[in-house]
Amino acid sequence: MIIRIYAILCCLTAFLHVSAQDKLTVIKAKALVDVRKGQLITPVLIYCRQGKIEKVDSGPNIPSDAIIIDLGGKYLLPGLVDAHSHLCHEYQYELEKVAGANIVTETAITDNATRALIGARNARDMLLAGYTTVRDLGNSGENTDVALRDAINKNWLPGPRIYAATRALSPIGGQFSKMTPDARKVLVPKEYSEICGAEEARKAVREAVFNGADCIKVIVNNNQLSLNQEELTAIVQEAKAANLKVAAHATNGDQPALNAINAGVNSIEHGYTLSAPVLKLMAEKGIYLVPTDRTGVDRYQQRIKRALEAGVKIAFGSDMYYYDAQRNRGEVTVSTYHAYSQSGMSNAQILRSATMNSGELVAGPGKIGLLEPGYLADIIAVDEDPLVKVETLEHVVFVMKEGKVVNRCD
Ligand SMILES: [Zn+2]
Known part of the structure; x- marks a missing residue:
């Protein structure tokens, strides 16, 4: 202390x-x-x-x-670059004691002002831990990531440079579990921009641009719902028109990631079980993998080994969003490299993922991530x-x- x-x-x-x-x-x-x-x-x-x-x-x-x-x-x-942060999100495991709850409860009980203040604390702790840039990928309520970014840019408070996504675009229901129609109507828009059809996809990107987004985060699949090819293609087209990159959350097999890759996204987030052919395709297209891994999970480790073999560029992403009583957000975030070590990445590969690669993914070439x-x-x-x-x-x-x-x- x-x-x-x-x-x-x-x-x-x-x-x-x-x-x-x-x-x-x-x-x-x-x-x-x-x-x-x-x-x-x-x-x-x-x-x-x-x-x-x-x-x-x-x-x-x-x-x-x-x-x-x-x-x-x-x-x-x-300076370190976290390509997948959630500064304004603080998941409390105690909430799991509320039946079926978790981020649903968090969304219901945490207002935007509190989220911004949580973000201010996390931003300071991230900077002290060595993170000079983060790409903040949603779960920040209604644009608190943008408010935090702007406050840091104005020097009101210390924190990393933030590339903000605003609300993540998602299938119906966001990443929430089953809920009543009334609850869905109120809670989902606080956290996600629901999409059904290419026109809604375009509108959601334009809303994100209007709200101040620096990048677009799309949840390709959640539970049994996935965005389809037409919707993903519309998202990437619209994002590119606004000069924004797209980060695609894709889990559960190859198909969600393949749809995102075909649409032309810039990174696949998580991709826990991606096969060698899909990873090879990513390497060919220059699409980054952002493995948000935890230690001790064999399928994650095997996927990183396949990614290294395929020559995919790996960008460090912590996906850190939970409350830790012992360590602050910066301390928890930096420790996530242990999962990369366990998967066989060398120290040089880990350092590259957390600087050069994540820097280029987040900010484009020649700006951050190298001392040149x-x-x-x-x-x-x-x-x-x-x-x-x-x-x-x-x-x-x-x-x-x-x-x-x-x-x-x-
Ligand atoms: Zn995440």
Whole structure:
């Protein structure tokens, strides 16, 4: 608890005293983790100006007017990117004690103001844990993700850069279990945009755009209902017209994912049991897999092995949305890499998934996820070499977001 309070104070203090962005800032450290190659560059200097990386160097001649941040023996990494977060969603397992309830109850009893405040707390904890960007994929009530994104952008509170989805598009009933028609009418629209037919699909995307979405989340299948090919194709066409990417939740076999792939989505979320041919198709089309896995589940592990063999690009996604009494949202989120380790991903592959790959999926090429000239200066530091000991990711000691130091605890 003391450590957590210290970390928060540390963050908030630094939040108020950001480095001057327009001046040259040089970060000195023992090494930079080149996630693209899976090797270290050492020693290293990163030159930053106006929120971007200007150059990466090892040379001794630092301009005399530069602000120097000397991180001594630390290892530098790109800021982490979670391609599947739910910052404004806090599932309480105790609610399962209410018969048949869970997210239905949560939707009924948690208003949008509370959700925004839950999101503000989670955003701060995510940033402290090293996440400088998240793609927030729904379950945030009525546009609380957009309000949170805007508040962070205005510097009202600390948090990662957010790519917000607003309400997820879904088949009838969203992801809720069976409920009365009256309850459905009131509760489902608070959380989902129900679709039946291509015209409704187009309308739902346009509503999301109007509400401020940066990306589109579609629930391809839930329970016995799935969106069909025509609906998915309309969603992707409409999203592309608005220059938005589409993240497709697809579970239960190959067909839901295949329909989404044929429609042209950018990522398949979960895809717990995807077969080798479908994964190969994804690799050919450059569609990312976002495995939101938990540890100890054999079918998830086998699917990651198949994905690696097929050459699918894997982007880290935590899908973290539950309350944890012991750990804050950032701490729980970062620990989800353990499932990737168990599935046979190397430390370099895990780091790539959580930086370069998720960065490109979420923001497009050349913006975030690498420490190279032209990229945003989203930089974190850890005490040990993460290529050897990936557990060090759970103890991020320095966070810079877009050239501003937001946390330093060393
Ligand atoms: Zn999710």
